[in-house]
Amino acid sequence: MKTLPLTILVTLLLTSGIRAEGPGLGPDKLYARGPVVLLRLTDEQKVFLATERATPLEAAMKLTPEQSAKIEQGFALKTTLLEVWDTRDGQSDCGCRSTNIALRFSDDFIEVLKDYLEPDAEAIALWKEFGEE
Numbered sequence: 001m002k003t004l005p006l007t008i009l010v011t012l013l014l015t016s017g018i019r020a021e022g023p024g025l026g027p028d029k030l031y032a033r034g035p036v037v038l039l040r041l042t043d044e045q046k047v048f049l050a051t052e053r054a055t056p057l058e059a060a061m062k063l064t065p066e067q068s069a070k071i072e073q074g075f076a077l078k079t080t081l082l083e084v085w086d087t088r089d090g091q092s093d094c095g096c097r098s099t100n101i102a103l104r105f106s107d108d109f110i111e112v113l114k115d116y117l118e119p120d121a122e123a124i125a126l127w128k129e130f131g132e133e
Contacts, residue, residue, distance in 0.1 A: 036111040037074040039067050039102070049084055049104065055131030056083060057124065060100070075114050081123060084110055099123045 041049070045061055053059035060081040063071070072078045082102040100123045101116040118126070 035074070035114045037071050037114075039063075039070060039110050039112060041104075041108055041110060046107070049086070055127070056098075057127035057131050059083065060123070060127060061102075071112055071117070075112075075117060077117055077119065079117060079120055079123065081120055082110070082112060083123075083127075099126045 042064060048061055061084050063080050063082065068078060068080050079100055082100045083098055084102045084104050085098075086104045088105065099116060099118045100112075102110040102112045104110045
């Protein structure tokens with residue numbers, strides 16, 4: 001368990017350049033810097049995303065098993081939670097304190113960004129840390 005904070009620190013250091021600038025969006029509000037997995041949102045997820053949450057961990061959207069499998073197939077990394085930013089509302093700020101980012105560019109679809117993806121345990125630890133500040 002002592003290695004988890006070190007793993008998080010190393011991950012943040014290695015990706016700090018990418019994360020500090022935030023997700024690079026093209027003129028179409030889609031991610032322009034690397035690979036993505038496209039997911040269709042369920043009706044339940046749309047309702048979840050329409051509700052404000054107090055902390056990053058509370059705001060993490062749960063994936064369906066099929067969505068999680070699609071991410072694992074595309075990126076060889078399993079995750080079940082995403083932090084969804086709505087680019088239609090201009091959310092594309094600095095990503096240095098964010099992880100497992102997905103960009104919602106329409107009512108029905110999100111892009112999952114490989115550059116910001118972590119296993120659940122690391123993402124939850126970061127969200128808990130950032131939510132307590």
